[in-house]
Amino acid sequence: MPTEDPFRCFVPYPDAPVKNAAFGPLAGLTLAVKDLFDVKGYPTGAGSPTVLAQSGIKTRTAPIVKTLLDAGARFVGKTHTDELAFSLNGKNAHFGAPINPSAPDRITGGSSSGSMAAVAGRLADIALGSDTGGSVRAPASYGGLFGIRPSHGRLSLKHVWPLAESLDTPGWFARDGETFARVAEVVFGRDRITLPEMPRMLLADDMFSQAVPDAENILRNVVQRIVPALGQPESIKVARDLDGLYWAFRWVQGREAWIADGPMIERFAPPLGPGVAERFAFSKSVTDAEYAKAETVRKSFRAKLARWLGRDGVLILPTVPDIAPLVSAQEPELDDFRNRALRLLCLAGLSGFPQVTIPVAQREGAPLGLSLIGPKGSDKSLIAFAVKFERAARIRIA
Template sequence: MGELFGSFVSGFCSHEDVSVPGADGGPLAGTSFAAKDIIDVEGFVTGCGNPDWFRTHDPAPRHAAAIARLLDAGANLSGKTITEELAYGLIGENFHYGTPVNPRADGRVPGGSSSGSASVVACAQVDFALGTDTGGSVRVPAAFCGLYGIRPSHGRVPLDGIMPLAPSLDTCGWFARDAELFHRVGRVLLAWSDCPAPSRLLIAEDAFALASEEVQAALVPAVEAVTDLLGPAKPVRPCDMAGLAGYPDWQRVMQVTRGSEAAASHLAWIRSADPEMGPLFRERFEAGGAYTPADIADAMSKRAMIDGYLSGLLGEDAVLLVPAAPAVAPPARAPEEVYDRLRTANELYNCAAPLARLPQVSLPFAEAPDGPVGLGIIAGHGNDEMLLDLAVSLSDRLPG
């Protein structure tokens, strides 16, 4: 295996042809969508990005709850999409199935782990697509591919029928090319409740400082458009919160939480099935299994501090601006150190929404010389509707 490693391919899975018509009518009637291949479709094996997983698992007995909601709303499922193995990655390269093309940045990766879903939407092969986001797997591909993307509040979209990675961090989100459909999908997937527009605007100046210079420069007009709509942004520095030693402490909490939960989810299968895996994937799960009870208890305690801090900072009326990704998409088959720099910068601040279970959107309102740049906006837990409404309002002011 591995013949396709580094090769650009369609974002659709090639190992199984999936097509399911939606209901005759509904709010999404006439639209098409795709689903990341960790999300169950009745009668088909959920492959999870690994041929040995595909070979050793049975077809799904029923649709995942999110799939069922979309089909009931009239959307037509057009296929399953490539994911990094067991959804544990940020780059978008799959050792077995290849690298889904990024049409917005030639020769560059689409981001992961929801790489195929971002690719097929960016290529206009479907109208929207489902992905999952544990540590950035919707937000980063959305930024790299110039799409609208959302990581919902933890628990807002049901995870029934979706392969877990790190259950306390996992969410099911979606991608779209235009704000109106992005919003309309949210009305179907969320138990929608109208909420007021934000009355306070915050900007994480420490998070912007971690982004590359080209990302910072590209986002200036987008930030100005938000301030034109909502008023001046108050600079904040979450890394300076009391009790933690800056973003490296946040990153450690994320690594322990995600790693230990990922190992609990899949390390037993990896050790028993001994699957062929791409470079460093088995090692990630083994490293997660090495965390001690003391490590996990310390991470849980610090996570509660981060959660409380961000909840108090945002309340019910504020949104926080961050870069959706800290850099533009790197070239495919780049040296591992290039990818490691991206992973590190992303973990340092983009762990905030997962650790505090918050919603975050990536909005395609900027372009750098080497590719698209996304503006990230975070709201308080449960205020997903605030972000989706804001995406529509801002789309009238900036091209998306």
């Protein structure tokens, strides 16, 4: 862990040696790792005192972490996560909240809160997070970073604390497109679908209307800035029933979260923090009928999005409805914002398609991201286009 941690990114574990290759494509880059991923020589706490108490020191490193170490990245510490990764706020009732280096009066977002803060605060060049319902994408938008939720199942989650099996993915943060793309070259093999140099762009008109009016106007203007270089996107409406998609996502996430953590919660009755306790209570209540209905909705939406995107399409949408909420916001306000955000974030989760968020704008001095969703398996070429898109927009966070 760095000797200085002004943004409270890192879990204060005793330092243990973590080997990395002396040479490789990521040599010279520092790596922070969310405390859901096992790292040999460290415990894995998952943002929970109960999980931490039972963890012990891990004897193996998660494959995704080892891949980065073997490529030359140098480990600098494990980062804070929201409790059991079941939050989008970045606040942990037991271990506190990291500070958002890009907007200190606003939340980091979660659950990959410490990983975002470490990269935005220049304490690490890259950081691993996980994304189930937006836990990389939302913090990346709030911190002015590149972030990705890869195609579901493309990267290993072995030796990683789960939340919802059919939604969980690893992901990572970087401050610049070049570094972001270097990681993609290391972790991904060949794309199953390779997007063309100039993909067919689809603007999700109904998703833009989910943003607050000021954020919507800013992001629509960003899209217009890329037209001279990349062309005019076609406007489409993604969801006839966005509430239906939202509830399908909630039911899938809830049922699977209870499968993952319910036995531990019922056995040890840990004192869960605000918001987390209510979400697990909801998770326990999800019925078989709701889960079955959610699976039907998910299958239908996945097929519909696959038809739209084909092998050459990219969907453009806001990452989240607005800049990060204020640190002073109370739980009901944060929960309302979370529910609004999930209506945007659930599309990639339900489909399993890759989504990249890019730093393109700011409002009231705080970062605001824009997202691209590509066909499943197009991750590397989607990142390449995202970097090109960000350069064309040229509204960068200072």
